[in-house]
Amino acid sequence: MEKVIEAKNLKKVYGKKSAVFTALKGVDLDIYEGESVAIVGKSGSGKSTLMHLLALLDTPTSGTIKIDGEESTKLSKKELNKLRNSRFGFVFQQFFMNPKDTVLNNVVLPLKIAGISRKKRKQLAMDALKIVDLESKAKNKATDLSGGQKQRVCIARAIVNNPKIIFADEPTGNLDSATGDKITDLLFDLNKKQGVTLIVVTHDEDLAKLCQRIVRISDGKIIADNSVRKDTAKKASERREKEAARVKKANEKEAK
């Protein structure tokens, strides 16, 4: 399998002089195409920092990141923007939407930045909203949605540009467990059906268990990574199906 991201000896130091803080202390991490990876760890352990580096939103103090085998520092600003715009999708814990704008306009944003025509981007955005089952809310103001719906809009926005990699930072952190499960389903569906590489930052062990691979991070270092297990993929998918069945049951129960 292809390595999509290859990180070597990543270090990240925040602050200056007296207030120096080393958030990452040398991290090596390879991400393969089509994987689902959970990055777990305590609060403040450096999960978000690592994810931001992998997504090229931030630059490491030292160390290298290769995307599709190409060194990130060799990319021009323009190429970097293009890459983020067309290859990556982001889901954040706090949603990050323009609350006063409509759902459709929020979803359309990456396409607008890409410079896609009005008609086409509307079509693509409606398709994305269909996947998250929110087409009927397209014209609503984003602020009028429930928390779960908002996060689904964010997922629609993350997938609207048909990305290769989705970065999700605590995608269920702000949601109750039932709504969280729905979001989880959506993300793993994309991973399974469309082969999107999924990188999920979480401190929710249940969510982490659904991933093929769990990277544990503590105090800026990776302390465990189960990527070497051969049967990971199979086991994970079994686990996932079980989980899905459980969720379905729970939902049905609730409905009754």
Next chain:
Amino acid sequence: MKISDIIASANSNLFRNKTRTFLTILAVFIGSFTIILNSAINTGVNSYIDKQLEAAGGEGYLEIMTNEAVDIMSSMMSSSSEVKEYREASGNDQKSTYITDEQIEKARQIPGLESIDLIYSANPEYIKAKDSDKKFAVTNLNLMPRGNVNLDTTAGRKPDANTDKLEVALTEAYVNALGFSSDEDAIGKIVTFAVPNTVECYMVSKHSDCLKMVDAEVVGVQAPSIMAMGGMRANLALNQKIYDLATDGMPEEAKRHAFQATAQVDPEKIDEIKEKLKEVGLAAMTIDDEVGMIKVFFDAILVVFSIFGGIALLAASIGIINTLFMSVQERTREIGLMKAMGMSNGKIFFSFSCEAILLGFWGSVVGVVFSMIIGTIGDKIAHESFLKDFPTFELVKFDPINMLVIVLIIMFIAFLAGTLPARRAAKKDPIDALRYE
């Protein structure tokens, strides 16, 4: 991101915070309104003054008197109480104020001088429509000279200096008095002037017996003027004819009494020609020499008002900076998000600049619309009151190119004001922006 999308979203972002945007636009509006209305008044007043000046004489048009006449006039005008010692004049002192044939001949030799005409004063006693007996006193009949001189007319044209036909331009008051139904109606009609002959009038017992009649065609009706250029205008032929009728029978020498002349010269060489005329004993003045001061006065007032407008715009620029800084602050997270999604710094900068430019655009466009409304109403009120007698005086005149230039300049000023906050937005680190609470 496409330019059209950036502009569209900048506009919708602006109107997300309506109150703030409205107040900023209001500030820009006050500045632009002042400047635009001011410029319109400037255009209106200046174009009227120009029109009036053209009626008095345009480029290269000179009014000429003898040097002696000018000296006498200036000593008459001066308030000095100084008593000068008497000095005997070289020749006939009275005569030296008249322009001689010799001087005219010499003047004609000056290169660049296109024409020179003596002005004889023509004083008819009355005017009447040819087929009517109603007579009206003539107080003021002026010469329409040859050269670069226009006439502000409400109908018809200025009397032609180069024809043998006898032509006259009436004033509106005479149009009514002579019984013509309108200014247009008067054009082409024949009027009769009665001219008293100086010699005969000493001899006849009944005054009307010494009056000579001359017919002239009405070719134009002139607009009322705030300057002292009023009165009917005769062309050179009519003026000469009237003078001839009045002086018929006088000694040849006495007939040639003109103490004014007009000349048309090459405007490029005007100073040189003035100098040469002086050597011949003639003093020449352009209209700018005489009435250019009026323009300077008006311009000074308008400059003061423009400064007020400029100060208002400066304050508005600070308003724009403030508004955009607030907007950048509020939308920190949105900026971070857009950057995370691959929007370039340049486009971020442009989208905020766009907001600034739009503030300038809306403010100045509203300024244009309002100043046009206020200006038109003001003009109407003025024409119903103190400008009643001057229909061709447009108090405010909206020159589209002028308006456009002002709008563009204000948009540019707004852009400059917007660069500060736009730069701050463009420089934001996406991570900091996303972490921002």
